[in-house]
Amino acid sequence: MQPTSSAHEHIYLGADHDRNTRRTLWVVLLTAAMMAAEIIAGYLTGSMALLADGFHMATHAGALAISVGAYVFARRHARDTRFSFGTGKVGDLAGFASALALAGVSIGIGAESLWRLARPTAVQFGEAIAIAAIGLAVNIASALLLARHGHGHAHHGDEHAHQHSHGGDHRHADDGHDNNLRSAYIHVLADALTSVLAIGALLAGLYLGWTWLDPLMGVVGAAVIARWSYSLLRETSAVLLDVTDDRLARRIRHALDGDGTRIDDLHVWRIGPAAHAAIVSVSAPARVSQTALREKLAAIAELKHLTLEHRIA
Template sequence: MSLDSEIDALTHNHVYLGKRHDENARRTLWVVLLTAVMMVAEIAAGIAFNSMALLADGFHMATHAGALGIAALAYRYAKRHATSGRYSFGTGKVGDLAGFASALVLGIVAIGIAWESVARLLDPSPVEFGEATIVAVVGLAVNIVSALLLGHGHDHGHDHAGHDHHHHERDNNMRSAYLHVIADALTSVLAIAALLGGRYLGWTWLDPAMGVAGAIVIALWSWSLMRDTASVLLDATDTELEAEIRTLVEGPGDAKILDLHVWRVGPAAHSAIVSVTGAARATIGERLRPVHEIEHLTIEIR
């Protein structure tokens, strides 16, 4: 084997995109189209029928369309620049950046919806319940179809033979889109309940009250996604994977880990730097071979 061939065999790329990257990108585009159409219908109907619950659902769907648009762009950007040498560990975390941006915008929108809903509670105005209910039901149907489209690509887990670690391929870009649809479906249900209560029971206060409830749901979802994506963007360690590495390396008793860094570089890919004393590099590499989550491993012998 020539020197060039040996070098080629040892080099590797830094493409850490999820296995379902292309499929998830296509599903997201379909949901963007569905959502954009329904968003316009719900906002227009909310204004025409003077329903805060319907407007809240429509504006949430508007942010949902925007977030899905960001998700679609993130998939495209990550794929296009996956092999670029500009990014040390590839573009596997672009989706987490998009998810964080989406969560941040949703948090702001939740505050806006809550503010307007409280204002409607203090100063009620008439609502055309029948027409608004029909639009809300159609919106819920769109949410259900969108959830079915995105659900196939959401948070699939699998086990690896050879060790006990149960690893999930967590695509936070897809997760942001999926949770957005689920939260949107919930606000649609709240809107329908409010409109029916107002029409048949005379509870006009229920419409803005459900607007407040929807805002709280959106805010909670936003915080959850913001927390998880920020953790990835800040290279938080995977404690379960770190514990597994320590067990495999130090288990036989002839090696000691002096320094260990484990962080996520893609939906199903981690990078690790292991500083060890007491054993050879080849020995440590062999012990860590079963840990398939580690796509980029650096072993330092001291």
């Protein structure tokens, strides 16, 4: 049995956590169905193009399944006291893994495209265009499922507001930037991009004879996907390594400025979508109480877990 505690819960899941779980699960099922259909059709018709695209879809289905698993794990262990600051960062871990998978996809696409540029091969334009069109339709449907329509509302089970004896307080607000959902969305966009570029290049090859454009668009697509992968890796790794949120740190410094208060030490890091923790050590005159200092920080909605150390200057 997992350890639980009702005294001091640290639940920092996004307000749309459960809805995003369902959205991503539907995308996994849609992608898996398309994958299975292409592989079966490929074997029945002997089409290598169908088989190749089917196994390509399998890599995306696997990456998307990681996103679903992260949502389920984070919810299931939300009250597990083994996680000091809750499971709000599990989505960032899944996003990091997905970014690595995207990087691998971009390398594979780029290498194959460069090989085909050097050694052109015959292309069955009609069949390839049909496959790319079907894939694009699936990706558009998936993108619509993952598209965000507002931030939703907090779940009653996650709402809590209490103060610890060391000066900490917890506040629940709307959902913030969900890197797990973002990673799933980027996988869908990457597939859609390759489909669009492929359709354009195949049409040019079919009607204009520009067979070289197909592998060239593969190189372009690989470069764009690599850029998306790098952006996602940079953002998720910063969260996993508890990099200081400079913007929030400046807001904390600004809020505590005045009344002779001096910040001696400050640590600010993200613990979930729209949820940050801070450890603040200040020196202030005796007339400035710890309660007054916490009230100054109350307007910072992203600050969900605050540890405040107050020394008399």
